[in-house]
Amino acid sequence: MIQTKNNDQHDFExxxxxxxxxxESTQQHPWWYNMKYLAAGILLGIVFVKAEIIxxxxxxxxxxxxxxxxYGVIGSAVATGMLSVWLIKRFRIKTIYGExxxxxxxxxxxxxxxxxxxxxxxxxLTGACPGPLFAQIGTGATVxxxxxxxxxAGTWVYGRLREKLPH
Amino acid sequence: xxxxxxxxxxxxxxxxxxxxxxxxxxLIGNKHFGISANxxxxxxxxxxxxxxxxxxxxxxxxxxxxxxxxxxxxxxIASNLLRDPDPLVIAPALSEEMDSxxxxxxxxxxxxxxxxxxxxxxxxxxxxxxxxGFLVGFGTRYAGGCTSGHAILGLSTLQWPSLVATIxxxxxxxxxxxxxxxxILKL
Numbered sequence: 014m015i016q017t018k019n020n021d022q023h024d025f026e027x028x029x030x031x032x033x034x035x036x037e038s039t040q041q042h043p044w045w046y047n048m049k050y051l052a053a054g055i056l057l058g059i060v061f062v063k064a065e066i067i068x069x070x071x072x073x074x075x076x077x078x079x080x081x082x083x084y085g086v087i088g089s090a091v092a093t094g095m096l097s098v099w100l101i102k103r104f105r106i107k108t109i110y111g112e113x114x115x116x117x118x119x120x121x122x123x124x125x126x127x128x129x130x131x132x133x134x135x136x137x138l139t140g141a142c143p144g145p146l147f148a149q150i151g152t153g154a155t156v157x158x159x160x161x162x163x164x165x166a167g168t169w170v171y172g173r174l175r176e177k178l179p180h
Numbered sequence: 181x182x183x184x185x186x187x188x189x190x191x192x193x194x195x196x197x198x199x200x201x202x203x204x205x206x207l208i209g210n211k212h213f214g215i216s217a218n219x220x221x222x223x224x225x226x227x228x229x230x231x232x233x234x235x236x237x238x239x240x241x242x243x244x245x246x247x248x249x250x251x252x253x254x255x256x257i258a259s260n261l262l263r264d265p266d267p268l269v270i271a272p273a274l275s276e277e278m279d280s281x282x283x284x285x286x287x288x289x290x291x292x293x294x295x296x297x298x299x300x301x302x303x304x305x306x307x308x309x310x311x312x313g314f315l316v317g318f319g320t321r322y323a324g325g326c327t328s329g330h331a332i333l334g335l336s337t338l339q340w341p342s343l344v345a346t347i348x349x350x351x352x353x354x355x356x357x358x359x360x361x362x363x364i365l366k367l
Contacts, residue, residue: 038210047246049208054250057201061251062258063185064194068289070270076350076357079271085191086198087331093199094213094336101203108210115210116337119324125345128322129330133352135315137361138308140290142327143320144215146313147248151255154290156297160313167317168219172233178322 040110061148069140076137122180135167186262201328202336211243214329215251216320218244281365304367323348 061067066086074080100106101114108114136142139160141149146164149157171178205211221238222245228234267287270278278285286292299305320326323345325334331349334342 040209044242046209047243050205050211050243050247051250051253053201053204053208054247054252055254055257056250057198057247058251058254058256059258059262060189060194060197060254062255062289063262063264064189064191065268065289066194067255068268069291069295070268070274070289072353073357073361074271074274076353077271077274079273082191086195087327089192089195090199090332091335093196094202094332095338097200097203098336101206106207108207110209112210114206119334119339119341121341121344122324124322124324125330125341126348128319128324129345129348130319130352130355131315132319132323132326133349133354134356134360135312135317135319136327136349137353137356138312138364139316141316142215143219143316144248144251144326144328146316147251148255149290149295151252152259152289154295156295156300156309157290159300160309160316163310163313164317164320165219165222167314167319168216168321169223169227169229169231169234169317170314171318171321172220172223172231173229175231175233 038108038110038112040112057144058148058151061145062152067141067145067148067152072136072140124178124180127179135164182262186264187266188264198332199336202333205247209243212329213333214244214325215248216317216326216329217241218248219317220321221245277362281362283365302367304364307364307367319352 064082064086065071066083071080071083075083098116102116106114132142139146141157141160143164146157146161150161202213205213220234221241224234224236224238267285268289270285275285278291283291283293293299294305294308296305300309316326323330325342325345327349330342330345335346
């Protein structure tokens with residue numbers, strides 16, 4: 014089932030076109046190196062809860078223009094990210110393992126329009142995007158496991174119908 | 181000493197911290213910030229069903245699963261050790277609207293009357309959780325990313341397709357929250 018090294022070209026194409034989560038590293042590390050990402054996730058989870066980003070109410074306020082909170086969060090996150098990426102490019106900063114950091118342009122396809130609208134609808138209903146779903150469960154809202162399983166089902170159905178959908 | 185950490189954090193603290201995830205992930209392992217891809221990795225790992233879209237080496241992307249596991253653990257820590265003693269404050273106009281749907285405000289992050297196991301047995305709870313969740317998974321994958329991958333990483337790297345996606349997220353959300361949700365909440 015799992016594709017091996019000899020199919021790396023295809024593997025890369027699938028990953029780069031269909032998911033923004035691209036792993037650029039060619040380094041092979043033991044599994045426990047992934048604890049770095051667990052630690053980063055823990056920090057992000059704390060921010061998600063303490064800044065109330067995972068609150069269904071905050072998302073409703075955003076879509077009703079009743080509160081600047083979410084606009085402030087997203088806006089300042091983008092500004093910080095933009096400045097960081099500019100600095101990385103400008104000074105050709107490398108990873109802690111000395112690998113160059115590379116960026117790939119994303120190709121436009123109609124999925125960003127249709128899929129974007131559908132995700133926006135789901136975001137407004139559930140008050141959560143994929144990251145906050147995990148955080149909501151962590152705060153003790155166990156029923157959100159159902160929302161998460163539905164999201165996995167949605168992803169699976171997309172994969173199943175992919176060839177038939179306009180892109 | 182930790183009192184200031186327990187109160188809700190303002191946007192100008194939270195936003196930059198989230199933005200710093202972009203360089204942090206790049207520097208510690210050349211990883212691109214993006215969360216919705218983990219839903220695809222779960223499909224690829226558990227139910228690939230010979231679908232080409234799920235035939236790839238998900239183990240190579242397993243960092244993403246550790247990352248979301250961290251988000252879960254972080255939320256457990258924040259909601260226990262850093263629990264805010266005060267109830268959640270929401271906009272007065274939203275509060276009034278919630279009253280009209282007979283949704284009690286419990287001062288929690290999620291309306292308890294909507295996100296509970298009992299609510300799953302009601303029509304409105306079912307639609308919001310099951311259909312809403314489905315749209316989150318289907319829509320993010322169709323769009324090629326979610327708020328983290330498109331709105332934050334995509335805009336940070338000046339990718340115009342990500343700007344299109346972000347505008348569509350907001351459009352879909354505005355339409356649904358203002359036109360569809362009021363109907364669903366009255367079910």
